[in-house]
Amino acid sequence: MSTATEHPSGEASAVLVPAVADERAARFALWAERQGVEVAQRLADAEDFANEVQRRLTPAHTTDTYAKAWRVWERFCAERGLPELEATRGVLVTFGVWLLDRGQANGKGYAASSASTILAGAIVEPRRHGVEVSRDDQAQARTQLEAGAVELLKAEERRGRGQAAAAEVPDVPGGEGLPDTLAGPGTRRSS
Missing domain, CATH: 1.10.12 (Lyase 2-enoyl-coa Hydratase; Chain  A, domain 2)
Incomplete structure (x- = not known):
């Protein structure tokens, strides 16, 4: 064992x-x-x-996400002079704000969805080391992160890659002979 x-x-x-x-x-x-x-x-x-x-x-991508989140957490803790295994309410809230403000290695802030994923992933490792991370503390950090995301939207600051472009039928391999739209034959799109 x-x-x-x-x-x-x-x-x-x-x-x-x-x-x-x-x-x-x-x-x-x-x-x-x-x-x-x-x-x-x-x-x-x-x-x-x-x-x-x-x-x-546990899928490999989940493990990879946790590992990446932990590396961001380590960078945050080193920058702030904080111990890695102290995930208190104050530290988690500060981490969430830091993620949105300048969390990326290049000093730019993360998109809100990325920051949320990193916050969740960073909480996993302290737990693996026996550190109790309160659900209330996590909830407070998430609430503040969401409030920060709303402020970014109000300021019309868009982050991330944005919504992916829709695939068109001609873009689909083997799509020759299929109608150009879901509406069916004879409903060609005008460009």
Whole structure:
């Protein structure tokens, strides 16, 4: 039974965070008291199995997103002189504002949807290290992030790539012979 934690980059960490080890030991002790040591070991093995299933079934793009979010979080914490494993309300709100203001490596702010994704991803790693990140604190950070996004819209500041252009039938491979629009034959679009 391995007690190594895994970083979002997929690299295993050789150090088990004390808070995680303490929680695991407390749970095992409770199970052993109620069910006996042998059953407690089977329950612990089942937890390990469930963690491995979750790890294996998490899509690669999700793991990549978490890893990218963590790198942004690390950059934020280094810039502000904050510890990476202290995801308090104040730090999360500040992070959200920072993402919109100048979070990109080039000093520009992220689009609101990207900032929201990064905020969510950055919360995952402290949890993996046994840090409790309050739902209320997360909600406060999201509320402030959304308010910041509204302010960007009011200022008519558009970020990101924008909406993708619609594909036209002639752009679709093998679309020869199909009508030009969904309305059917004889309804050619005028350019």
